[in-house]
Structures are given as C-alpha cells and as structure tokens.
Amino acid sequence: MTGENGRPRDTRIDAAVLSAAAELLAEVGYADLTMAAIADRAGTSRPAVYRRWPSKAHLVHEAVFLEADTSAVAATGSLEADLRAIVTRTVALLTSPLARLAVPGLIGEAAADATLNQRLLDRFAAQGWRGLDGHLAAAVERGELRRGYDGGVLLEVVIGAALAALLFRGPDGLGDDWVASTTRLLLDGLRAP
Structure with missing residues (x-):
C-alpha cells in the first residue's frame, strides 16, 4: 500500500492497529474505545493511525469485518x-x-x-x-x-x-x-x- 507521494506505508503498522482495535473493542466496548488507546496498544502514534483511518468508526469497521465472508453466495439452483x-x-x-x-x-x-x-x-x-x-x-x-x-x-x-x-x-x-x-x-x- 502506497500513497501518491512519499514512502510506502508500513503494513506492519496497519496490522498492529487493526489487531489493537479488535482487542480493545472486546475489552472496553465501542463507546469507550479511543484512537489514542488504539495507537498506544499498537505501538504507534495517533497521526499514523489517522493517516490510515479518518475516524474510530472507519477503523472499527475494518477491524471487525476484516475477515468477514462477503463473497458471492454460490448458486444452488434453488x-x-x-x-x-x-x-x-x-x-x-x-x-x-x-x-x-x-x-x-x-x-x-x-x-x-x-x-x-x-x-x-x-x-x-x-x-x-x-x-x-x-x-x-x-x-x-x-x-x-x-x-x-x-x-x-x-x-x-x-x-x-x-x-x-x-x-x-x-x-x-x-x-x-x-x-x-x-x-x-x-x-x-x-x-x-
């Protein structure tokens, strides 16, 4: 994943942030989840998180449904x-x-x-x-x-x-x-x- 300008994004940060968001969501719930806590848990900065996701909701959406099966349902003929x-x-x-x-x-x-x-x-x-x-x-x-x-x-x-x-x-x-x-x-x- 790269931006239009600058160096490529570090996918390790992406993975760490997504993992931290999922863990903290399970621990504290949606209302008490903060971008600061996610950044701290992931070992990165808030600006690094906000460069990737514009809000907590965007980040949570991706973390929760990252591996969700939304592929095509196979036709059965019925x-x-x-x-x-x-x-x-x-x-x-x-x-x-x-x-x-x-x-x-x-x-x-x-x-x-x-x-x-x-x-x-x-x-x-x-x-x-x-x-x-x-x-x-x-x-x-x-x-x-x-x-x-x-x-x-x-x-x-x-x-x-x-x-x-x-x-x-x-x-x-x-x-x-x-x-x-x-x-x-x-x-x-x-x-x-």
Missing part, C-alpha cells in the same frame, strides 16, 4: 436454498462477538458520516453477495420468482430484518429457527404465483 444462505451469512456477519459490540455504534456514526456509510454499503451490498441479481434471474427462468426483483433491495430487507431482530431479540435470538422463519417469510413474498 431460490429457497440461495435465500437461506444469504440470511444465514447475514446473521453470521452481524452476530460475531466483535460485530455485536460494534454494529450499534457503527450504525449511529454511519448516519452522520457519508463516507463511512458508503464503505459499509460497499462491503455489504456491492462486495457482498456479488451475483445475486444473476441468482434472481435464474430463479425467474425456473419459474420460482416473479420478475422485477432487485438484488440490492432484497439484501436491504434481509439486513434490515437481521438488524431489527438484533434489537428486539438480542444476538442469541437469531438462531436456526429465526433464519428458517425469515427465509419462509421472504419466499412467500418472492415466489411466483
């Missing part, structure tokens, strides 16, 4: 199985131990920070589940799905349902029964008559 995989992966992303601590704060900060909001959208909508529109088109051709569904809107509904369930049920309430029930509910609205 709308129900594809949809269940999307719901299951969404639950896994939002209920990991670090995500449980970070997501409420990230949602609040994303509402006021257009750049952070776009990064979250890029990770979970654009990067995540590439090929969903193709899965939906194939389901239309198989007669499983009515025409006219937008994969992005479907993801928003799945993510929104999962976030609401986190608020009302808590992370432990998004188990297999919730996934099955949510998948059935979505299928009832999507299926071709």
